[in-house]
Amino acid sequence: MSSNDTCKNLPNIISSFIDTFVDFTVAGIFLPPSPPPPPPFQTTYPPADRLIAVGDLHGDLSKSKQALRLAGLIDSDDNWSGGSATLVQVGDIFDRGGQELKILYFLEKLKRQATKNGGCVVTMNGNHEIMNIDGNFFCTQPSGLDEFKNWAFWYTIGNNMKTLCNVVHKNSTNQTAPDDLYHGIPFSFPGVKEEYADGFRARIAALRPKGPIAVRFLSKNLTVVVVGGSVFVHGGLLARHVDYGLEKINNDVRDWIMGLKEKVCDDMVRSRESMVWLRKFSNEAVGECDCGLLEHVLATIPGARRMVIGHTIQSRGINAVCGNKGVRIDVGLSKGCVDGLPEVLEIRRDSDLRILRSRQGCDRLGREELVAPEKDLPMEVEVKA
Template structure:
């Protein structure tokens, strides 16, 4: 064979091989591999496998921002929520948890990989990073809004203790970060941190899983008979007691009481001298009976019944509270379990305080809620549009994930 034809054949063969290799890479890039995988240790997840890697590809992130999950039908809505409990003055561990859960990047910036980040209170006390933590929360709040995200913040019992003047859990080293006790007190009353509490923090929240229910903290409408009427989650620091009389309308009743009481406490003139060493100041003289109930043991800041009562008792009482608040599950901090996030009654009650702060030495953990509403191709016999609604609740740890609840059903309607 002439040399020219030999060289041409070799070149064509090499080109053919390169095309095959390129095609194989393109094909493989279309598959989302999910190893390493973690399986729920109790086998309660029906074989569901969850990737340990919390990162998302650029395509996945873009689809998520548009409310669409990847690899499923067009028109599917998705929403991802991450919630974290008590931080108690530990910026380092807070950063680790939020990065682990995909809320922030390695540099501590908003990642864009979640729709809502919820913190259930008790950022203050027991550690020295009070100023740094509240500053970081505000930075994340602003960054989240730029990427169509949202940060939802709550006041815990320790925020309230400090504004009342109860400083029993304030380290002396933390006071020095403000300069002196007077500067710290002013900062929590009408200073930068105090203003943020008044503007950006609530006592409780109702977070819809689907936008047809309105913005976060839209009151539950008992007259709503839609299949999605209770497609929402409540967040609070302590708990929503079944005997607490101010649950409805939810959440505005509780939050209005909180805003009113906070204003009274922050504008006492002069503010009471901190306890200790001075006497415990208590609430203001003009606090209403309802404002006193807010701060009592049975109120949303201190209630521990969902964490401490028997399984039989709490599971018998939880549905009535969920019905009143128009929610499917209650998420709370306050009562720590230093080994795990605690799920009760099939995920209707979830307690997320795991002692994240080095003051406790507990486990680093976050809660993830992933919600999808996927349209089905065939309408119902009545011609109504059909959907598959799915909600996965997962406890996220540094080295594994535990699926706490998987709820899926088919519904009809226009959303």
């Protein structure tokens, strides 16, 4: 039998084996089997008995796991233990740290495990996801370039292995042939040291629209999501965003990431008042939060009671403003930010808000009541070991 005949008879499991090999080499994770095809891209979810929100992670895998363990969503082996809980991560996995890919793979593993156990994991776009898709690496660390350089090395090896037996072909729908990975990407970059050039090339190749990592992971991100009475968005929503259509926004951004749409409106994802850059509701100074505007925006979304946002580091930890209508959850936990202690927001039965904090960051054990200076409704704080 000729080698060509042998290749024709190779089962698809060879391709799956190669993908598993590459995944484990890059992230140290064996991803569980893919769940059944997901429902249509979903912007609105019913209330969850237990809803956990986690802020910006910025490339710090260890602190990300601490936050999820604090919430009881993962066990000592880093597997999903949250049962039917819903987790929303509000974006900014990228930049300031060097474990961005590892976090993407880890959250993908949890998505599959959670689905199998009746739970749900929702990942979102922050301004740093959009920046990286745009090829803006202003906040990227050298370790982040190294991680993508390593990914590109193994990814190319994997695709070369597939082409030996015609498992992957140039211009196929879901795969990138080896000679396509760097198509159109320059070999050098003005002002960039030669030692970093390959890292930049790999990062662009992976994250540009239609890039392998962009399609595989970032195309699943939402830019806005409503779970029961909670609206989640990285920076904030304005009435004009709601008028445009929340589902349309998610579809537009996804289609742009997939390479199906040439561009996405700057007012949605790039301007200072876009959904991922807005700071009208997250600036720590009380007087800078426009409660009237926030209440107006929420009133335009049926059933919305609160907006949960990240993007701006809160030096006093997770807090609420405007009668708990605005909840700010970015605590700067990454070592690349302020190395803050992990905190997570817990919402039970769509109304009971609690902040979960580690014992290390508290002067006393047990629980304490947190009453914001703005006379907001108290949010219970549970302090854990």
